[in-house]
Amino acid sequence: MTTPEARAHQNIDAQLAACGCLVQDRAAMNLYAGRGVAVREFPLETGFADYLLFVERRMSVVQELERAVSVSLKRAERLRQAILKRAFEGRLVAQNPEDEPVRAKHPPG
16 A cells, blocks of 8 residues: 555656646656756755746756655545544434434344
8 A cells, every 4th residue: 555655656647747747756867858857855965845837947846845745645644534423413404304214224133
């Protein structure tokens, strides 16, 4: 199973590619490969940039991208858990008070 970070990187790679960027690893970096090149895990003086974008061979740092994706993934998981909780409590949709309880329709055993 892939980690949330790996899924985030796959999603970001796909979005960058859809925008016309060529996504590359630092070891295989070729700024002449296309007009827009995104390099993964690029070392900077302050640490590693998740992605460093080069447009027409000029550098543009994308910061906070992975943090934003991570926050979104955590929020989605919390929402998923809240929806499941409501479903199991029978509060996901409006209930008809005239309906029989599930136990009456499907007795245990």
